[in-house]
Amino acid sequence: MPxxxxxxxxxxxxxxxxxxxRQVEARRTLADFLREDLSxxxxxxxxxxxxxGACTVLIDDAPVRSCLTLxxxxxxxxIRTVEGLGTDGxxxxxxxxxxxxxxxxxxxxxxxxLTASVALLEENPSPTELExxxxxxxxxxxxxxYQFIVDAVLAAAAELRERRGAGxxxxx
Amino acid sequence: MKPAPxxxxxxxxxxxxxxxxxxxGTDAKLMAGGQSLMPLLSLRxxxxxxxxxxxxxxxxxxxxxxxxxxxxxxxxxxxxxxRDRALRAEIPLMAEAVQFIGHxxxxxxxxxxxxxxxxxxxxxxxxxxxxxxxxxxxxxxxxDRVVSAEEFFLDALTTAVGEEELVEEVRLPLPVVGAGYSFxxxxxxxxxxxxxxxxxxxxxxxxxxxxxxxVALGGIGSRAQxxxxxxxxxxxxxxxxxxxxxxxxVAETIEPDADLHASTEYRRALAAHLVQQGLDVxxxxxxxxxx
Ligand SMILES: Cc1cc2nc3c(=O)[nH]c(=O)nc-3n(C[C@@H](O)[C@H](O)[C@H](O)COP(=O)(O)OP(=O)(O)OC[C@H]3O[C@@H](n4cnc5c(N)ncnc54)[C@H](O)[C@@H]3O)c2cc1C
Ligand code: FES
Ligand code: FES
Numbered sequence: 001m002p003x004x005x006x007x008x009x010x011x012x013x014x015x016x017x018x019x020x021x022r023q024v025e026a027r028r029t030l031a032d033f034l035r036e037d038l039s040x041x042x043x044x045x046x047x048x049x050x051x052x053g054a055c056t057v058l059i060d061d062a063p064v065r066s067c068l069t070l071x072x073x074x075x076x077x078x079i080r081t082v083e084g085l086g087t088d089g090x091x092x093x094x095x096x097x098x099x100x101x102x103x104x105x106x107x108x109x110x111x112x113x114l115t116a117s118v119a120l121l122e123e124n125p126s127p128t129e130l131e132x133x134x135x136x137x138x139x140x141x142x143x144x145x146y147q148f149i150v151d152a153v154l155a156a157a158a159e160l161r162e163r164r165g166a167g168x169x170x171x172x
Numbered sequence: 173m174k175p176a177p178x179x180x181x182x183x184x185x186x187x188x189x190x191x192x193x194x195x196x197g198t199d200a201k202l203m204a205g206g207q208s209l210m211p212l213l214s215l216r217x218x219x220x221x222x223x224x225x226x227x228x229x230x231x232x233x234x235x236x237x238x239x240x241x242x243x244x245x246x247x248x249x250x251x252x253x254x255r256d257r258a259l260r261a262e263i264p265l266m267a268e269a270v271q272f273i274g275h276x277x278x279x280x281x282x283x284x285x286x287x288x289x290x291x292x293x294x295x296x297x298x299x300x301x302x303x304x305x306x307x308x309x310x311x312x313x314x315x316d317r318v319v320s321a322e323e324f325f326l327d328a329l330t331t332a333v334g335e336e337e338l339v340e341e342v343r344l345p346l347p348v349v350g351a352g353y354s355f356x357x358x359x360x361x362x363x364x365x366x367x368x369x370x371x372x373x374x375x376x377x378x379x380x381x382x383x384x385x386x387v388a389l390g391g392i393g394s395r396a397q398x399x400x401x402x403x404x405x406x407x408x409x410x411x412x413x414x415x416x417x418x419x420x421x422v423a424e425t426i427e428p429d430a431d432l433h434a435s436t437e438y439r440r441a442l443a444a445h446l447v448q449q450g451l452d453v454x455x456x457x458x459x460x461x462x463x
Contacts, residue, residue: 001181001183001188001191001192001195002181002182002183002184002188002192003181004179004180004181004192004196004222004223004224005179005180005181006177006178006179006180008180025177026177026178026179026180026223027174027175027176027177027178027180027213029174029175029210029214032174047173048173048174048214049173049210049211049214049215050207050210050211050278053275053277056277062251062280063276063277063280064277064280064281065207065277065278065281067210067214068206068207068210068211068278068281069206069210069281070180070206070210070223070225072180072182072225073182073206073225073227116276116277119276120276134271134362135275135276137275137361137362137363138274138275138276138277138278138363139275
């Protein structure tokens with residue numbers, strides 16, 4: 001029987017970088033671990049009890065609320081945060097579309113919307129407007145009124161389909 | 173908004189989990205998806221000294237079909253019910269209900285069994301469990317037992333699960349041959365807890381009688397409630413106003429609480445509307461189609 005402990009070691013990968021034997025308090029949320037221990041402050045905390053979605057990250061490609069997951073539960077997983085969406089100094093297509101479509105104002109909610117949107121497009125490359133709205137229903141934005149966010153996600157989906165089409169030579 | 177300190181253990185077998193429960197029972201809390209427990213910990217409405225995380229126990233993440241029905245292990249996520257076509261086909265009612273539970277990011281961790289154990293009176297899956305006649309397999313060092321849904325849900329946020337017990341799986345009967353099912357609800361925003369939710373089954377016996385057709389309602393009090401059509405109109409077959417009359421009867425019988433979001437009268441009105449509409453939809457999905 002494993003003895004309950006207040007601290008333990010975790011090993012996990014965040015945005016492609018491996019972290020080994022990081023000691024964490026058992027009560028530490030994944031959000032606080034990312035922000036305080038790894039200094040990855042791109043993941044935001046709005047409510048800290050599951051209501052707002054600002055803290056959304058991808059664990060093994062699935063979107064989760066990092067304030068409702070313990071760091072110790074992420075042991076052995078592969079995590080992506082908003083910092084890891086772009087590559088080599090280039091923004092992810094969803095990030096570019098957010099910029100182009102004015103899908104952010106204060107930006108507080110944006111990391112959560114970006115990670116959730118990336119998860120959606122990885123699972124469903126051609127979502128309808130309703131599917132985008134339903135998918136993002138768990139994320140709260142106090143500024144934009146959502147319309148530009150929905151526009152941005154649909155535009156990013158079209159852009160990614162086009163790129164994929166161009167890459168394989170098949171019609172988009 | 174940080175949980176108070178606690179010790180944490182992630183057992184690697186059901187046996188280990190039961191050892192931990194018997195040693196720490198009163199001070200311990202099981203964690204499945206954490207989507208209801210974590211907010212309670214962060215708000216410090218719950219302060220267990222030990223968290224027993226079941227997410228590393230092999231086997232509990234599986235579901236299987238047996239002669240008696242579908243068995244769903246305690247780690248099967250709500251997302252599986254949304255995405256796994258084979259599982260959806262076995263429990264069409266729950267497959268329709270799952271889209272109303274929170275959001276993709278909560279469903280990817282929240283479990284089916286965890287939702288039932290949390291026993292929120294507005295939870296969609298409690299309505300399904302009550303309508304379908306689910307059973308729960310409970311394990312502990314003092315003995316294993318199987319508890320029916322009627323005995324399982326005692327009150328708001330209260331179940332028959334003892335402090336040293338683990339719910340290993342929920343068992344659901346296979347769909348009734350030829351029957352139609354439907355699930356619908358009204359909430360303030362998509363993904364919020366329902367003000368009223370309704371699950372329906374419409375089924376006819378060889379004589380065309382609708383006796384075993386039934387509805388279950390959530391959000392109307394301390395737990396979901398089931399109403400059998402045969403108790404209201406025994407032997408009824410296809411009567412044009414039957415569903416509307418039954419819906420009115422159900423709405424008059426329930427005693428829904430009023431809260432910030434809906435008054436008692438509004439909940440009654442929602443119940444009448446959702447029951448009638450739900451029965452119509454379920455009837456259109458029966459083998460023989462709409463009447
Ligand atoms: C923003 C948001 C919106 C939501 N909306 C809805 C909604 O619309 N409808 C809805 O139904 N739910 C909703 N929920 C709650 C739902 O997401 C949870 O998944 C569910 O209520 C609990 O399941 P869980 O696996 O997360 O359990 P946990 O949170 O881990 O556990 C819940 C409780 O059950 C106990 N428990 C869990 N598993 C077992 C077991 N195997 N044996 C014994 N005890 C056990 C725990 O000890 C705890 O007391 C929402 C949550 C959030 C954060
Ligand atoms: S900070 Fe996690 S949902 Fe609000
Ligand atoms: S941009 Fe300000 S909250 Fe969304």
